[in-house]
Amino acid sequence: MSLVNGWTGETAATLQSALRMSNEAFAHHLGIGVRTVAAWHKKPSLRPQSEMQRILDTALEQAGPTVQIRFAELVGKTSSTPDDRLTLDPNITSALDWLDHHAGREPGTSRRDVAARLDHVDPHDIELRGRRRGRVTQHQVARALAEYYGNPSGLYRAGNGVTTSILTHPDWLDLECPLIASHDRLALTNETEPPIALDAEAAGQAAQRLAETLALSVRMIDMPIYQLRSVDIHQGALGGTVGVTRFVHYALTLDLLEGELVDALAAGSTAHPLRDRYLPDLDSVQDLSTRLCAGGSLALTAIARPADPYRGPADYVLLVQERSGHVVNAARRLAVIPKGFHQPMTDYRADAQIGATLRREMEEELFGRDDVDNTVGEQRFADPMHPSRLSEPMRWLMSDHGRLRMECTGFGLNLVSGNYEFAGLMVIDDEEFWTRYGGMIEANWEASTLRQYSTRDPTQIEHLIQDEGWSNEGLFALLQGLRRLRELGGSRVNLPAIEWELS
Structure with a gap:
């Protein structure tokens, strides 16, 4: 059979x-x-x-x-066929209801709109578009956004000619902030979510996103995510407030800005109607109280390795992923690992800590857990990160708090989609971890490839920094992580000096 x-x-x-x-x-x-x-x-x-x-x-x-x-x-x-999902998938139904409500449509209008668009979606055309997008470089994206916003001050750059789309501040860099409760203090607020009303252009683009989601059998889960409402960040401390929104709000609005920008660059166009609506100027980017600001955390991971007769002296291995085409954020781009949306699991107050997201993403992206968050199905465990549920490598790390050092190294707002980005560094200093578990580390479905680099190879690290395949937030986290690791790594590192500057 x-x-x-x-x-x-x-x-x-x-x-x-x-x-x-x-x-x-x-x-x-x-x-x-x-x-x-x-x-x-x-x-x-x-x-x-x-x-x-x-x-x-x-x-x-x-x-x-x-x-x-x-x-x-x-x-x-x-x-199920796409038509079945359009009718039966509760996540699609949630998205359609949201779209009807915020576009001021009669109930059922968006379902008919998406059904009509679905008939004209050609997966081959979408694949070709993905290839065209892959040819647009990180530098092109950063330069286009700098020009759109009038070459503002505060864009993160490095002295070796690297520019990014991350809008930051000197007080938000080189934070050396341990990701423990006494320093990692984002607080949950129950403030009302900022209102949003979609015009015909915005509603049409949202409907097109849903039609393509159905045509490609992409799973869309309407999970809760944190939205940033205020920040109070300085060296050694992360403060501010977060509220809770739904993923479809982000997926059908600000998440569309990246694709619009990259498509325009690929076509040589300067038209950005959605950006003109959602993030038309720097004031709109920085006013967190009146807009949706989703985002997350990502970290450079460094794992101590013992000396090896073939590889050479003791070092740290650095892990870098090439994101797959199936992810929502930074598809087909280089990024540090782990990387993930900041979202609650079961304890909305405690999970507001940035460290909670990084630990969860480490379990999923490096150690194979697929049931930590709710992107696959319903969350039915009271404590998904309870020691009894951890993978063997993660359980070993968590059994002694000195085995995993987690720090936030920087914060910024990404002009690509207006996201907030908490850059981090995760260091495992005990060589025993690599000896025991190095062979068990494997990227999950979010990555198409996983690369490793030695901290004693400055030439390769320099080439990595200059790679045009980076996402802007990934490059930001890499550079900030390397700066901090150069201070902490001792004889295990021989890293190039990195000096940041703000344009």
């Missing part, structure tokens, strides 16, 4: 449900890695390679009759 049209991530996950196995048990049953199973949940449209297709065929054929009947019933319930 096999699937005539081949397996997808969705049907593989359905087989897992029919077998009633956890991710770990299903991976063991198939003889594959847990990350592969997690990827099927994250990317339901993914088509495994031929060898994996055969493994899944065999697993289904060897399953008992009860499992096969259950699988057939589940496939009938879960396999």
Whole structure:
């Protein structure tokens, strides 16, 4: 027994449900890695390679009759066309309701609009557009935004000719702020969310985003995310307030600005109608009280390695990811790892700490957890980061608070989409970690590749800094992390000097 049209991530996950196995048990049953199973949940449209297709065929054929009947019933319930999702997917329904409300439309108008657009979406055209976007460099993006906003002061630059789109301040740099409760003090507020009304152009672009989401079988989860309302940041302390909004608010508004900008650069155009509406000037960027300011945290990770007769003296390994085309933020760009939206899990007050997001993202992006946040399904665990639920590498790190050093190195507002960016540094000084767990580190579905660099190779680090594939926030976090690591690393580092300046 096999699937005539081949397996997808969705049907593989359905087989897992029919077998009633956890991710770990299903991976063991198939003889594959847990990350592969997690990827099927994250990317339901993914088509495994031929060898994996055969493994899944065999697993289904060897399953008992009860499992096969259950699988057939589940496939009938879960396999859905874009039109089915338009009607049945509660996350899409939530987005459509939000769009109707904020565009001043009669209920059901956005559903009909998206359905009409869906008929004209060509996935091949979207793929070609993605390739064109990939040719636009980080420097082009930073330069275009500087020109749009009148070459403002406060844009982060490095003395080696690197410029970014990160708007920052001297008090927000070189923070040396430990990410522990006494220093990491963002507070949750219950202030009312700023109102928003969409004109015809903005509503049309939002509907187009939903149509393409359906056509490509991209999963959109309307999860809660933090929005920044105020900041009080200086060396050694992160302060300010955050509220809570929904992901669809961001996905259908400010998240569209990056694509609009990159498409304009690829086409040689200077038209930015959505930017003109949402972030027309610096005042609108900096006025957090009247706009949606979503964002997150990202960190340069440095792991101590012992001396090696082939590699050389003891060093730190630095991890850099190339983001996949399936992520919302910085798709196909270089970024440090971990990187993630700042969002609550179950404790909205405690999870407002930046360190909470970085620990969660470390579990997901480096150690294979797929059930930490709620981007796959409902959050049903009272404490997703309880020690009993941690991966083995993370449990080892958390068992002694001296094993993982986490600092915030800088903060800024990214002109690309108006996001807030908390740059960090995560350092593991104990060589035992690499000896025990180095072979278990593997990027999850959000990355298409994972690269490693030695802190004793300044030439390669310099080439990395100059790579035009960076996202602006990724480059910001890299540079700030390298500055701090140069101070902390001792004989393990031989890093180039990096001096920042504000344009």
